[in-house]
Amino acid sequence: MTMPDVWPAAAPSSGAAKATRPQKRSGKRRAEILDAAMSVFAERGYANGSLAEIAERAGMTHAGVLHHFGSKEQLLIALLEYRDEADVSTLEGRHAPEGAELLEHLIRTVERNEQRPGIIQAYSVLLGESVTDTHPARAFFTSRFEGLRTMVTTALAEATGRDPGESDIRAAANGIIGAMDGLQEQWLLDKQSVDMGAATRLLIRAVTEELRASPPDGRA
Amino acid sequence: MTMPDVWPAAAPSSGAAKATRPQKRSGKRRAEILDAAMSVFAERGYANGSLAEIAERAGMTHAGVLHHFGSKEQLLIALLEYRDEADVSTLEGRHAPEGAELLEHLIRTVERNEQRPGIIQAYSVLLGESVTDTHPARAFFTSRFEGLRTMVTTALAEATGRDPGESDIRAAANGIIGAMDGLQEQWLLDKQSVDMGAATRLLIRAVTEELRASPPDGRA
DNA sequence: CCTACCGATCGGTAGG
DNA sequence: CCTACCGATCGGTAGG
Structure with a gap:
């Protein structure tokens, strides 16, 4: 996880995946299952989404899905890596x-x-579920946020001429990352009332100006 | 939903509820079930949390829980209102x-x-699940955010001397609300790396100063 | 509030 | 990749 463009940022994968010839070891079938899994998990969540429904959308039985991925949990892991x-x-x-x-x-x-x-x-639902006990996506999201915090902290420090170790810089980075995730939940519940881009733009502008204006202070 | 102190802000209810004498119609038993339900839904999610486990923590069978609340869905609704x-x-x-x-x-x-x-x-898990199809908590969260957006927009306008109808004010309010929710997910995944209070404080300060400084502009 | 039970659905396996 | 099957678990109901 080193890219900022992670997950809720992907281009529709079907184009790139289907345009090429069948990859080694039936990669095309796997991609179809993964696309089906993403839509089912988005609509029902991981816990409530069934292999049977995923299989149906991919045009096979649920035993066929298990043939390709071994278990429901491994299917989820593969989906996260795939995205x-x-x-x-x-x-x-x-x-x-x-x-x-x-x-x-x-x-x-x-x-x-x-x-x-x-x-x-899909991203929001899986993130929400990931904080439950022993959820298989928990490690994925934990390390994703770790990487994001480092990247945004560094970027904010560079953009404002401050030290990345300052507590204000880290607080600002965490706040911006949090806003992006929280805005998605609000937006999914009521798309007409939430302009995610406008809110993110204003927050980033306000925070960078604030950090440029205020005196370097906290360190850890 | 008119209070800003909604949900992830309640005092431990057990104290207040247990100190008083049994309310009319076995309110004490109901409260015990609701407390058990909150802990189970927090750990497993609503879809994956079972009535049997809730019942066990409340010291009865799952049929007893259903006697009090009629269905799992009604138990969830009651929980949201209770909080x-x-x-x-x-x-x-x-x-x-x-x-x-x-x-x-x-x-x-x-x-x-x-x-x-x-x-x-519990709040984060249920919010994440609520965007899935036909989830019983969806209406609750939708109206909760509607109320929050109105309150924070009004407060920001008053605090900065701007018009609550300006698009910048609404964007700022949505961003602050989003940050509070997103920060909770980050914090739940890695409490040591996230200071929710510090991030919220910095964001609110940065946004209010930005709104005071920039010219009144967008209207709708 | 319990015992006893229901039909439905689940993930996974066997064996091909 | 399927048919057939497994044990487990689920929410809910009957009847008290």
Whole structure:
């Protein structure tokens, strides 16, 4: 997890995956199952989403799904990795953005996400479930946030000329990341009342100006 | 839903509920079931939490739980209302805060929430699940956010001398509310790395200063 | 508030 | 990748 463009930022994967010839070891079937799994988990959640429904959308029986992924839990893990790969390929060839450029990239990502409610819903539902006891996606999200916090903290420090170790910088980074996730929940519940891009843009602008204006202070 | 102190802000209800004599119609048993339900839903989610486990923690069989609440869905609805009432009683006697005072109240609420991971986890898990299809808590959260957006927008407008109809004011309110929810997910996954209060405080300060400084602009 | 039971659904396995 | 099956668990009901 090193890209800022992680997960709720992927391009529709079907195009890239289906355009190529069948990958080694029936990768096409696997991709179809993963697409079906994402839509089912988005609509029902992981706990409540059944292998039978995933299988039906992928055109097979639930035993067929298990043949490909071994267990429901391994299917979820594969889905999380699959989405990550799709996102990384979006950035391939370009250099990973830094400083103010990364902050602008975050805003563009949020705006793009407004066009992909399905992916956002799957992400939000799985994130919400992930804090339950022994949830298989917990480690994924924990390390995702760890990476995001590092990236955004660094970018904010560079963009404002402050030290990344200052507590204000870290608080600001955590707040921006939190806002992006919380806005998705609000938006999914009432899309007309929430402009995720506008809110993110204003928050980032307000925070960077605040950090430029206030005196360097806290350290740990 | 008119209070800002809603839900992830309640005082431990057991004290108040158990101190009084049995309420009319076995309210004490109901409260014990509701407390058990909150802990089970926090740990397993609503979809994955079973009536049998709730019943066990409340010291009865699952048929007993159904005797009191009729169905699992009605138990959830009752739980959401029950938490709301506990929060409202916290504010009783005081006037509902407004303007800058409400913004300070939000920060205090976030700081207090850092002492009650169980309630925060139940809230976060149910919020995440609520965006799934036909989830019984969906209406609750939708109207909760509607109320919060109105309150925070009004408070921000009062605190900065701007018009509550401006798009910047609404974007700022949505961003602050979103940050509070998103920070909870981050915090639940890694409590040591996230200071919810510090992040909320910085965001509110940055946003209010930004709104005071920038020219009145957008209207709808 | 319990015992006893119901039909439905679940994830996973066997064996091909 | 399927048919057939397994044990387990689920929410809810009957009847007291």
